[in-house]
Every structure is written in C-alpha cells, then in structure tokens.
Amino acid sequence: MTNSRLTLISHPLCPFVQRVAIVLREKHIPFEQVQIDLNDKPDWFVAMSPAGKVPLLKVERDAAPAVVLFESMAICEYLEEAYPYHPIHPADPLARARHRAWIEFSSAMLMDAWGYLNAVEKTVAATKAADLRKKLERFETVLSDEPYFAGAAFSMVDAVTAPVFRYFDILGDDVPHDIFGGLSRVAWWRHALAERSSVRDAVMADYGARFRTHLRDHATLLASG
C-alpha cells in the first residue's frame, strides 16, 4: 500500500484540496501535485472527475491500473486507513464518530465563511457573518485549553478547519464584522493551526495574493473595503 505513487490534482485556491494536502503532510506521504485551471478544465481532468471538481487523488500501485479518488473526505479517510502510522483519527469508534460529526459541522462552517468572504451585498455579508459566528461559538464550547480540537494531538477536524481560519489570517483587520471576538479557545486553536507546518505548507507561497485577487475579481465587499 505504502509504495503507491500518489498525484493530487489541485487548484491553488481550493480549501478542499488543502484538507488532503494537510493530511498527506501530517503522515509524511510523498506525493506529486498538479494544479489545473478550473476556468479552462483540461479534457483529461473532465474525463477523470465525475463532478468536475478538485481535489482528485490518482493512486498508482505497481502494475495495477490507476485508481482516481474524488471527494476530499473520501480521500482523507483513504489516506488514514492506507497509511495508519501517524493516525489523525481517534482509535476509539465513539470518539471517531464524534470527530466525523464535527467535520460535517466544520464543512458547513466553511460554506458560511465562503459566503461571507464572497458577499457582494451587505445583508448577505451580515447573515453569513452571524452564521459563521454561531458555529464558532459552538466550537468554543467543546474546545479545551489545549491547542487542537482533540487536545494535544492534531486530528482530521483540525485539517478540515484550518483552511477556514487561513482566510481570516490573510485578511486580518480588513474584516469589518466581529466574527471571532471574545472566543478565546477558538483564537488559541486558530493560532495553533496557523503555526502548524503541515497547514502552512499546504498552500503555495503566493496563496494570500491569489486569494485577494480572487476577491477583487469577484467584486466582493471585502475587496472594495
């Protein structure tokens, strides 16, 4: 299993790609990364991707035909099972199920964040900011005083949530809504994820500039100040 050749088909801005890139790095799994233009999808990509979306993980094992996985969580779960060293899911089934539920919750939070960041109308921005804040408040109630979701150990919930926090780390004071204020455990968690090398290295060096360009190109409220 571990001598598979892995290729992660990506887009530089995709948060779902980041999840997989973080898990690969946490497990020290070698892989190649191929970036594609989602505005001009190559034919080979369209043929490979049932939903026309990144990430894809191409898995090549010896002489066997390549297998292409899609859907970020299916890929992350595959990596956790196929590369069981450096586990990032809890061993206990009950704890694991709980983590999976929080991953769903975090995925919904990503959608709120994306809606907020891309809002072009003030009412939408206000609604999305409130939705996002509500979910962060809920996280605040289950986090401990230790840095990560599960305490001292980095887990899949962390890998899925880190891309959400990264947006706000880039924008800093340019965010007019008070989304994070007073949530001390969330703040500590956000800081710990920003410092984690697997998280830092999961995006290209110019990610911040690309993200700001995206906001400008879509004439979002945040880009216009």
Ligand SMILES: N[C@@H](CCC(=O)N[C@@H](CS)C(=O)NCC(=O)O)C(=O)O
């Ligand atoms: N549920 C999918 C979502 C992936 C997704 O939405 N990818 C976006 C980029 S972040 C995409 O490829 N969009 C291209 C399109 O919809 O045409 C996953 O978790 O992998």
